[in-house]
Amino acid sequence: MSTYFNDMQAALDTRLDGMDSTPIAWPNIPYEPGNVTYLKPSFIPAGTLQVTLGDTGKDETLAIYQVEVISPRGAGRSSLPDTIADRFKRGTILTYNGVSLRVRSVSIGSALTDGAYYIVPVSINVQTYTGART
Numbered sequence: 001m002s003t004y005f006n007d008m009q010a011a012l013d014t015r016l017d018g019m020d021s022t023p024i025a026w027p028n029i030p031y032e033p034g035n036v037t038y039l040k041p042s043f044i045p046a047g048t049l050q051v052t053l054g055d056t057g058k059d060e061t062l063a064i065y066q067v068e069v070i071s072p073r074g075a076g077r078s079s080l081p082d083t084i085a086d087r088f089k090r091g092t093i094l095t096y097n098g099v100s101l102r103v104r105s106v107s108i109g110s111a112l113t114d115g116a117y118y119i120v121p122v123s124i125n126v127q128t129y130t131g132a133r134t
Contacts, residue, residue, distance in 0.1 A: 004061065004099055004130045009043040011096035012065045012088075012126070016041055019087050022080065025070075033117075037071040037078060056132045063101075065124040073118050081108045081122050088124045101128035 016039065017024065023038040025031035031038075046062040065088075069080045085106040092103040109121040 002130070002133045003097065004128070004133075005043075005045060007097040007099035008045075008061070008063060008101055008126070008128055009065075011094040011099065011101055012043065012124070013041065014096060015087065015092075015094055016065075016067060016084075019083065033070065035072050037069065037075065037080065039080070039084075040068040040070055042066045042068075050132070051129070058129045059132060061128050061130065062104075063126050063128075065126060067122045067124065069120045069122065071118045071120075073113055073116050075118065078120070081120050084122045084124075094126075099128060099130060101126045 013026070023033070023036060025033065025038055025040040027042065044064040044066060046064060048059050048061040050057050051060040052058045067084050069078055069084070071078050088103050088106050090103055090105055094101050104125040104127050106122065106124050109123060111118060111120045113119070
């Protein structure tokens with residue numbers, strides 16, 4: 001059984017987890033933020049296409065790793081979006097369980113407010129090549 005999607009997400013999660021001491025609200029794990037700035041990552045697979053010929057041809061998978069920087073409303077601007085962008089700069093290669101992926105680009109989206117929080121999304125676009133699923 002192939003675990004390519006899980007391995008991609010694990011490579012990205014591992015890189016984010018080693019960044020600094022900012023708390024992280026991991027997917028599908030209960031988290032109570034309190035009144036502190038924290039990060040909330042999401043793995044968004046974009047599409048997988050066969051890119052070499054034959055039954056065992058390589059697949060290319062594109063994905064977005066979105067990290068939301070969530071701060072208490074009124075706390076001012078955070079430098080964390082830039083810290084994340086530096087951590088996942090273009091060209092960075094991440095490997096987990098034999099699956100390597102490359103960061104294609106990093107950008108931030110428009111900030112928004114949600115109740116007591118101010119949220120800035122950081123989008124990390126990645127690409128990987130894997131073997132055909134068998």
